Amino acid sequence: MGSDKSNLIAAACLAAFGVYVVYGGSRLSYVSEVGPGPGFFPFWIGIGLLLFGAYQMVLSYSSARHHAVAGVPIWSGSGRALGAWLGLAVAIALFRWIGFALGFVLLTIFLVVALDHRPVVLALGIGAGLALVFYIVFEFALGVSLPAGPWGF
């Protein structure tokens, strides 16, 4: 999918989001006894999103029509990037249960092995090494308590 089509979709999403914001803002009081209420700003932000989003949709559409290919293809590497993001999300979800150290090591292994195709041992070393550094700097020296699993770290 080229950039023009993606921009069109993004603009449409923003315009739709604008509608949501207007709706959300309208459920709050627009005017309060002391001037504009909490719904005032969101209402106008939503209107702005809707209008500019629609305008951007028009721009992207006409740009798509004028180009032979619908813009520059831009999503070729996204599978890897999104995969990495999923890895991060899973790691964050796991922090509560297995603690930061193990979660981070797992994330590192995922990034280094699955995405960069390097040996597991290297990944393990990097993950453990970095985790140790984080613990020394943050938990030990600065007194920040990192998420801990049932085994205390």
Added chain:
Amino acid sequence: MDALSNLLLGFSVALTPINLFWCFVGVVLGTVVGVLPGLGPAATIAMLLPITLKMDHTTAIIALAGIFYGARYGGSTTSILLNMPGESSSVATCLDGYQMARNGRAGAALGISAIASFIAGTVGVLGLMLISPPLARFALRFAPPEYFALMTLGLAMVVFLAGDSMVKALLMLLVGLWIATIGTDLFTAESRFTFGQAKLLGGVDFIAATVGIFAVAEVLINLESRSGGEVLKIPSGVKNLLPTLQDLKDCRFAFLNGSVIGFFVGALPGAGATVASFLSYGLEKAVSRHPEKFGTGVIEGVAAPEGANNADAGGALVPLLTLGIPGGNTTAILLGGLILWGYRPGPLLIQEHPELFWGLVASMYVGNVLLLVLNLPLVPLFAQILRLPNYVLYPFILGISVVGVYSVNNSLFDVWMMALFGLLGYLMRKLDFPAAALILGLVLGDVLERALRQSLMMSQGSLAILVTRPISATLLFIALVLLCLPAIRRVRAWRVEAVEHES
């Protein structure tokens, strides 16, 4: 001159071995805390308060203040090298600083950051020393209409963050403004867009959002290809490790800009260093001969915001020490410290405890020098981080992002927010929606809305209050001019074209 003799008194206090030692400790600790994202000087100072009870009070304030302004030096390091803001006041530095690093000029960026910080920091101390009382009185004249005008001026800067597409910048600005509305409304205590989550009642954590949009998104972008995107060019040779004379010349106005805006905005309670740095960046771009180059790695784009956040530290001490009014979080905890040690900060503090004030002022001169001397040689050392292979660097960045964001409130929810913003930032990069505009909206949105509603409360609903007051009218006029600038430029360009066409 009275100030001179007081200053000599101050130096006699500041230059004692024990005060020098603790000044050094303070600024080093501040730099470290500034480098690390998430953990900020306020929390660090709070943690160290019990230790300070055993010290001489002047020594204690020297050390704690060192942490305060030292952090403003350190914040730029990760901003430049990793696109990860170490402090919220260093977010603006990411815009051009990181691009300079990508262009192989990381050393110059780090160097100019230290130099600008030194110059502006020293100007801030000068200001604190010479014009505190009149400045404090002037700052008191700032009421909500003036704050609104100042924030509008800041928003007008979006014109300069637009890049290619104004529409996209405006859309992102609006999204940023919306994010700023999330949370409990100050005036009516109603909650907005909290999706039923108690954790969103305080709004979205700023550090989580910025670390996500900048650092995490950057990692995701680089992970698209196995080679890890363009490898950051490691600066080689002394020429690239430090700013050149030409660089210093280019930044002449930026030094002035950062110093003045930073110091002045710092003296306004409730404004903040982040606002100061963005205003300074915007102004620099507005007066630049090559504004279109901002965002690609222009050295003034680093010098201006970095100077501003340092001068802001000096400015923030003005209301604290002359009136006993804390302007922000960190000055609030400094106030707490003063109270804990038995002082009663207020208008009489300087008169009754001159050795405290002047000792502090003198130590800040010393501290700024120490920081410059410490930071400049460290530039090549820090730049070596770029030598790390990608498969070490990216886990490192993600790890430190998680830990840093977590350390702000001990909250995994914030880390989730960071991840979400990381995804958002990635999509924005792919589609060329400017992140800077979103951040601008997020930074200014709160104060802007609040100031507008407060102003309307003052005037019983009449917008006229914004233009009948001299200061706010002036600022709004400047904002209007700025907003019209692109149109004026375009008209001029048409005219030139028309003339050429005819001939």
Added chain:
Amino acid sequence: MKRTRYSLLLIMVVIGALVSSRAWSQEFKPNKQIETVVHTGPGGGSDIFARAIAEMLQKEKLVTQRLQVVNKPGGGPAVAMSYLAEKKGETHTVGFYTGVWVTNPLTTVEATVTVKDLTPIVRLVLEPAVIAVKADSPYKNMKDFIEAAKKNPKQLAQSGGTITSRDNLMRLLLQKTTGAQWNFISFPSGGERLAYLLGGHGQMMVIEPQEAGEQIRAGNLRVIASLTEKRLASLPNVPTIKEQGIDVPLIPQARGMLAPPAVPKEVVAYWEGVFDAFVKTPSWKQYVEQNQFEDASLKGSALSKFFDSLTDQMREVLKEAGAKVVR
């Protein structure tokens, strides 16, 4: 044979009784850091209060473990309260509360945790408030201000916190009692509120005496009434609001400590013992005097009753104020 069995049984019963009675009367003693939750960021009122208490407890050697202050700001006290509610049964976690912990759940739907869900331990102080105006203003007492407000309805302004804060609630009660009307402008921080008054944009403030103390000393502010039952020791020449003929209910601002839900009785007993001794110490007495608090220790069932009556009072006041009461 039978006798040996019986005696064995008897011995076991006796041992069992001894062991279990020891378990019942087992005292609680903290053996690691105590997580101390506050609802403000570092430098905020509760943060400073908690740190001061922690420091004094350590100095007086009443607690052997460190009280580690953890900031959980957000939505007033809502984030801190829901955090504490999640820590059910945790023996090494406590929180410092203020009056807003009682009022916030009444007006905010998402704030599902109330003070009754948590385990109150002790109330330490009541923070008084005074009414302050700029020293060069024409108002010498409440009568002057009220008259001016009546002559220019909705022209005068008071700077304060949110509309559910004590500042505004006092204003609404005063307006109701006197019939005068003036504006209220919310600011998020004490510094900004003070700056608004000092800059001459606002005419009065409801403020804690220790916050105003230095401004008074420097001659910038004048206190025209104290919102207390009796005159304040630090301001003996300032008449109370009731003395000036304005009979308005006073809203107390309480500060104290509580614990997460379902915390064992021994833990509460431990803290009660600590604070019983604490309020007798000279450092505490000095602290109370310096900050112009009212020493108001309360614990146990009296404390529960206090929370109940405060909640009811607040609900009434909020309803009158026109705020949306959800609980």
